[in-house]
Amino acid sequence: MDKFPRARLTRRESLKWLGAIAAGVSVPLIHGCDKKPAPGTDAHWPELNLQPITVAGYGTDPDVMKPETPWPLTMTAEQRELTSLIADILVPREGDYPSASEVSVTDVIDEWISAPYPRFQTDRLKILSGLAWLDDESMQRFARKFGEASTGQQLEIIDDIAWEEAGSNPRFAQMAGVFDGLRRLVMSAYFSSPEGTKDIGYQGNVPLAGDYPGPTPEALEHLDGVLEELGLSDYRYS
Amino acid sequence: MIEPNYDVVVVGSGAGGAMAAYTLTRAGKKVLMLEAGRDYDPVKETPMFNTAREAPLLGRGTPDKPFGFFDATVDGGWEVPGEPYTTGKDSEFRWWRARMLGGRTNHWGRYSLRFSEHDFKGYSRDGFGADWPFEYAELAPWYDRTEALVGVCGTNTGLDDMPDSAPGVLQPPPKPRVPELLVAAAARKLGIPSAPMHRAILTRPIDNRAACFYATSCKRGCSIGAAFQTTTSLLPMARATGNLETITDAMVRSVDVDDQGTVTAVTYIDKKSGNSVSLPARAVVLAASACESARVLLNSKSSQFPDGLANSSGQVGRNIMDSTGAGLSAYIPALRGRPVYNEDGHTANHLFIPWWGHEAQANGELDFARGYHFEMGTGFRDPGTWSPPSLDGYGPDMKRQAKQDYGARVGLALRGEMVPNENSYMEIDENVQDKWGIPVVKFHWKWSEQELNQVAHGLRTAKDILTTMGASIPSLPSPEEAIRKGGEVIHEVGSTRMGASPEDSVTNQYGQTWDCNNLFVMDGGVFASNPHKNCTLTIMTLAMRNASWLAGQLDKGAI
Numbered sequence: 001m002d003k004f005p006r007a008r009l010t011r012r013e014s015l016k017w018l019g020a021i022a023a024g025v026s027v028p029l030i031h032g033c034d035k036k037p038a039p040g041t042d043a044h045w046p047e048l049n050l051q052p053i054t055v056a057g058y059g060t061d062p063d064v065m066k067p068e069t070p071w072p073l074t075m076t077a078e079q080r081e082l083t084s085l086i087a088d089i090l091v092p093r094e095g096d097y098p099s100a101s102e103v104s105v106t107d108v109i110d111e112w113i114s115a116p117y118p119r120f121q122t123d124r125l126k127i128l129s130g131l132a133w134l135d136d137e138s139m140q141r142f143a144r145k146f147g148e149a150s151t152g153q154q155l156e157i158i159d160d161i162a163w164e165e166a167g168s169n170p171r172f173a174q175m176a177g178v179f180d181g182l183r184r185l186v187m188s189a190y191f192s193s194p195e196g197t198k199d200i201g202y203q204g205n206v207p208l209a210g211d212y213p214g215p216t217p218e219a220l221e222h223l224d225g226v227l228e229e230l231g232l233s234d235y236r237y238s
Numbered sequence: 239m240i241e242p243n244y245d246v247v248v249v250g251s252g253a254g255g256a257m258a259a260y261t262l263t264r265a266g267k268k269v270l271m272l273e274a275g276r277d278y279d280p281v282k283e284t285p286m287f288n289t290a291r292e293a294p295l296l297g298r299g300t301p302d303k304p305f306g307f308f309d310a311t312v313d314g315g316w317e318v319p320g321e322p323y324t325t326g327k328d329s330e331f332r333w334w335r336a337r338m339l340g341g342r343t344n345h346w347g348r349y350s351l352r353f354s355e356h357d358f359k360g361y362s363r364d365g366f367g368a369d370w371p372f373e374y375a376e377l378a379p380w381y382d383r384t385e386a387l388v389g390v391c392g393t394n395t396g397l398d399d400m401p402d403s404a405p406g407v408l409q410p411p412p413k414p415r416v417p418e419l420l421v422a423a424a425a426r427k428l429g430i431p432s433a434p435m436h437r438a439i440l441t442r443p444i445d446n447r448a449a450c451f452y453a454t455s456c457k458r459g460c461s462i463g464a465a466f467q468t469t470t471s472l473l474p475m476a477r478a479t480g481n482l483e484t485i486t487d488a489m490v491r492s493v494d495v496d497d498q499g500t501v502t503a504v505t506y507i508d509k510k511s512g513n514s515v516s517l518p519a520r521a522v523v524l525a526a527s528a529c530e531s532a533r534v535l536l537n538s539k540s541s542q543f544p545d546g547l548a549n550s551s552g553q554v555g556r557n558i559m560d561s562t563g564a565g566l567s568a569y570i571p572a573l574r575g576r577p578v579y580n581e582d583g584h585t586a587n588h589l590f591i592p593w594w595g596h597e598a599q600a601n602g603e604l605d606f607a608r609g610y611h612f613e614m615g616t617g618f619r620d621p622g623t624w625s626p627p628s629l630d631g632y633g634p635d636m637k638r639q640a641k642q643d644y645g646a647r648v649g650l651a652l653r654g655e656m657v658p659n660e661n662s663y664m665e666i667d668e669n670v671q672d673k674w675g676i677p678v679v680k681f682h683w684k685w686s687e688q689e690l691n692q693v694a695h696g697l698r699t700a701k702d703i704l705t706t707m708g709a710s711i712p713s714l715p716s717p718e719e720a721i722r723k724g725g726e727v728i729h730e731v732g733s734t735r736m737g738a739s740p741e742d743s744v745t746n747q748y749g750q751t752w753d754c755n756n757l758f759v760m761d762g763g764v765f766a767s768n769p770h771k772n773c774t775l776t777i778m779t780l781a782m783r784n785a786s787w788l789a790g791q792l793d794k795g796a797i
């Protein structure tokens with residue numbers, strides 16, 4: 001349950017779930033893709049027939065000291081390959097920082113969509129449909145599956161679905177919603193890896209001796225600038 | 239029945255039960271404690287330092303573990319397998335339970351704010367609900383003793399919503415974080431004060447418990463004992479007296495009486511064998527949680543007590559109050575890309591916004607009678623638990639956007655006081671039994687205008703504060719949309735309220751039931767009102783005071 005629901009200031013309805021995910025609670029990954037493609041456009045959407053996942057979850061008293069995922073991964077090799085491809089378009093290797101697939105983001109997504117819990121199964125349908133859409137779209141445009149298209153061709157499709165404008169284009173709106181959710185899942189998974197955690201700069205989760213030191217001088221100096229900018233310098237907490 | 243070799247049976251090992259057991263055993267009384275869940279040892283079972291990545295699903299909540307994989311709750315949550323509850327028509331209520339030694343103290347938020355003088359006399363002040371049967375001054379020294387024993391960090395602020403502790407009782411609070419300082423400045427511009435949160439976290443070691451080392455979420459429990467939970471403090475201390483015996487997996491079904499209406503036994507189901515066991519008892523303390531204790535009473539029917547035990551007032555199960563909950567958050571442009579430093583701290587609020595509107599309420603300027611506070615949600619957290627906001631594009635530029643947004647989100651969570659109403663109560667659902675054959679609870683729930691108006695005020699105020707910080711918030715949800723369901727803040731209390739008269743309350747000021755002098759309630763059920771300040775500190779304070787009184791009664795032979 002999110003203690004801090006987001007204000008309605010987001011550009012896309014699909015963002016509502018975000019806050020809840022930040023609070024560590026599962027909500028459907030992707031909204032905004034339940035609608036059928038708009039008639040009279042050349043929009044398309046795959047009809048997948050997925051068998052429900054009925055294996056057991058980890059139960060109400062799992063061994064939290066030795067976390068294990070009891071359910072099997074369910075993506076096909078082809079789906080995993082395509083997921084890795086998209087993940088690495090989103091987060092390519094940059095200098096010393098690895099790409100998303102190099103830090104097992106694909107495994108995280110496979111585990112996510114293979115979980116037996118209802119909300120993750122909702123995400124499964126959306127993500128697998130999104131992957132199928134990419135192949136369908138690529139077949140239509142280039143007569144080959146997405147993974148077999150050239151990098152330029154792949155990015156041509158991605159450019160149609162990855163930007164804010166896609167949300168108001170009937171041809172791409174549905175896929176744009178799925179892509180947005182997938183993008184944020186990839187980012188969470190990437191930043192959760194040791195390398196991604198270093199990339200984002202997180203400095204916590206280490207035991208400190210003595211009192212909590214509070215903000216660094218640099219952080220306080222930045223705050224001073226913020227207070228100034230917002231006209232709050234006279235209202236400093238003391 | 240054999241003569242018991244203990245003086246008191248305590249039902250429950252959470253905040254109330256453990257404090258009662260601690261107090262009684264230290265006073266030389268033999269205590270037998272019954273806990274419905276399994277044994278649990280935070281020293282061996284707390285996942286300290288594990289990152290979200292190490293858990294299934296990045297640690298996100300699931301029906302098995304609603305607050306995430308690493309949350310301390312064992313065999314609990316909104317649903318307990320085999321132990322259902324039902325709700326009345328048009329009612330939504332959610333009941334969080336934990337089936338483990340120490341109960342919900344293993345994962346609670348540790349916010350520990352005293353109730354104020356005015357909180358004990360709400361009815362006299364505004365005509366809603368009921369007064370408590372004593373004044374703040376009566377409880378103040380017990381708050382001091384409880385805070386010193388539990389270990390609470392914070393400061394004396396002099397604010398009317400935060401009564402001062404005796405000198406030397408509070409431990410030093412941690413320094414505020416940058417976003418909290420920004421919230422505090424924005425609120426101050428609007429005339430709203432902020433203050434260090436009071437939290438049951440040691441910043442100085444006491445007994446065998448270490449001081450906080452400012453890492454790893456307290457919701458997981460705390461293997462070093464810095465975050466208070468009964469399993470690392472009161473229970474081992476009570477056990478060390480040699481006067482405490484504990485039986486786990488013991489699901490209490492009823493409290494039994496003789497022909498005179500005196501309590502003689504407690505009947506429980508041994509969950510391991512499924513057998514029903516009747517234990518003789520000289521005195522019984524129910525501290526199974528407000529609604530579980532009321533359930534036991536309502537299920538304890540006899541010829542003398544056909545409507546349930548201790549229910550001659552008809553108030554058992556009535557007057558249930560949760561805290562109101564609502565919230566608003568936004569990305570603050572001015573915080574984007576701010577310098578990263580270690581913001582874990584004690585992993586919850588260092589600053590919060592206490593209720594500032596008592597005077598306005600006294601002057602009739604507000605359309606709701608009771609106050610609320612804001613908790614602040616901010617910080618550079620384990621990035622695996624964070625998901626960036628709306629992002630555009632892909633590749634290095636998109637990643638940079640995401641990194642800029644890290645730590646730029648600020649949330650304000652309202653936690654407010656509800657006034658009891660006749661539509662919010664529990665009863666026994668005679669048509670449904672749990673897997674142990676015990677009839678289950680049926681909840682009825684409705685928020686009143688009081689709560690909805692309060693939430694509307696809170697949303698407007700949160701918007702003002704966030705806007706002052708530079709956020710853009712074009713519209714607000716309605717209070718009906720924004721308010722959390724009953725039970726979801728997990729502060730449900732009042733089901734066996736105390737009072738000055740047996741006519742309209744279940745217990746006297748000591749938690750002693752009016753109907754049976756050897757039966758006590760020492761959980762949140764006895765609350766006559768539910769101030770917005772989180773219930774656990776006051777549950778423990780009352781349990782300490784009332785168990786001391788019970789020990790005195792036993793010494794005098796009055797029970």
